[in-house]
Amino acid sequence: MSENIQFNIADALDPSDVDQINNAFYSRFNYPWVPLFLPSYDDPTFWPKMLNTELGYWDQPRFGEGMKIWVGGCGTNQAVLTALKFPGATVVGSDVSIASLNTAEAVSKQLGLTNLTLRAESLNATPYDEEFDYVICTGVIHHNADPSGPLRNLMRGMKRDGVLELMVYNYYHRVQTTAFQKAIRILGGSLDRPDIDRELPLAMQMVAQFPVDCQMKTFLEIQQDLPEAAVADSLLQPVEYSYTVRSLGDLAKGCNLRFQSYCLNQFDKLSGNTDWFMRFETPDLQTRYDTLPTEERMQITNLLRAETSPMLWFYMHRQDHPGPVLTQGALDAGFLEQRFVQASTRSRNHLLKGEGNYVLADQEIPCPAPMVPVDPIAAQVFRACDGQRNIAAILRDIGLSAEPHEAARLRLLLASCGHPYLHIARP
DSSP: OOOOTTBOSOTTOOHHHHHHHHHHHHHHSOSSOOOSEEEEESOTTHHHHHHHHHTTOOSSOOOOTTOEEEEETOTTTHHHHHHHHOTTSEEEEEESOHHHHHHHHHHHHHHTOSSEEEEEOOTTSOOOSSOEEEEEEESOGGGSSSTHHHHHHHHHHEEEEEEEEEEEOBGGGSHHHHHHHHHHHHHTTOSSSOOHHHHHHHHHHHHHOOSSOSHHHHHHHHHTTSOHHHHHHHHOOSOOBOBOHHHHHHHHHHTTEEEEEEOOOHHHHHHTOOOOOOOOSSHHHHHHHHTSOHHHHHHHHHHHHGGGSOOEEEEEEETTOSSOOOOHHHHHHHHHHOBEEEOOEEEEEEEEOTTSOEEEOSOOEEESSSSSOSSHHHHHHHHHOSSSSBHHHHHHHTTOOOOHHHHHHHHHHHEETTEEOEEEOOO
16 A cells, blocks of 8 residues: 555556546545536626636637637536536536436536537546647546546647646645545555445544544544535545645646646635735745745745645646746736726526426526625725726725735735636727
C-alpha cells in the first residue's frame, strides 16, 4: 500500500482498474444526488457575458453563441446545469459511471435539452483534439490512478485559446478525510482494493460514535446529518489525491497548462474562505509578500492559512495559447480600468416533485440574487456603475481604496461568475 500521505490507494492499480472501481462506486452511490431544483435563464447571453467579464475578455468577447463546452466527469447533474446556463452552446458531458449518465440523461429528456450530449468515456482515454472553447472538470482528476493522464487529455481537448476550469482537492482540506480512508482500508482488510460492503458499516459505526475527542471526532460529527451518498464520497471514496498550490502548479506545468486566476465557487462562498492574499501587521512582511509573483503569494497563503485557505479551483490556459493571457494580478489591475454596467436576468426553476419529475415553476427569480451585493463597499460601487466611469474613477469619487488587495476583492464580489453583478460596458 502506498504511504504517500496525499493518496489513499495502492500504487499497483492502473488507470483501467481505477476506472472500474470508480464506475462501481458511483453506481452504488449516485453522487451528487439529483438537485431539488434546476434553474433556466431568460437571457441566453447572461453567463457567456459573465465569463468574458471574469476572464478579462473586455475588448473582444471570447465566449458566446456557438461555443463548445466539455464537462469532463460530469456526474449526475453538472452537464445538465451547464447546458441550462449556456443554451447557445453545444455541451458534451463525459463520465465513467453509467449510472450517473443514465440519471443525467433522464433529467435532460425531462427538461427537453437539445444542446447536451452525454458520453460514457473515461478521461484516461478521450478522442478530443483542440475541440472545445471551455472545459470544466471539477472534483474528478484526483480520483484517478495518475491525475496527469486525464489532465493531459483535458488540455488536448481544449482549443489553444480555450479555458479550463479545474478543481482538485486542497491537501489541507483533506487531512481528516484521507486519514480516515486509510484507517478504514486497514480495518476492512482492503489495503490493495476497496471493499465498500465491508467498509461502509465500519465507517457508519465511527460516524455514530467516535471514542476520542479530537479533530477527527468533529469531522465525523459533521457527517451525521448528510445523506449516505455524501458520507460515502467523503469517507470511502476509493481513490483520492490532494494538492497544494505548488504541487498543482507543477502538475499543470507538466501537462502544458498554467494558472490564470482563482475561480470563486459555491463552496468557498459558503465557508467565507475566498481570499488568497495575506495581510500582515508589519510593513516589512507585507512588502516582502506583495513583491512576490502571484503564484508564490498564493503558495504562502495556502501554507499559512492551511485548512482555511480557499479551494484549489482555478481557470487555466494552455501554455501554447496563441495570444497574451492576463494573470490574476493583471485581471485585478485591469478591472479598475474598465467601465461596467449592472448585469441582470431572471430565472425560473424546474422543481423536482415527489414522483421524480421536474416541473417548471411559474415564479420568476431575479439573477443575481440578492439584486444588490451584500458587502457594503461592493454595493456602493455596484450602484455607481452606469457604463460611464471606470472602477478606479468610481472608487476615487466615493473616497474608497483602489489598493491591489481591494481591487482583487471587489473584482470577485462584482465581476465574477460567483458574484455576477457587472458586465463589461460595450461601446
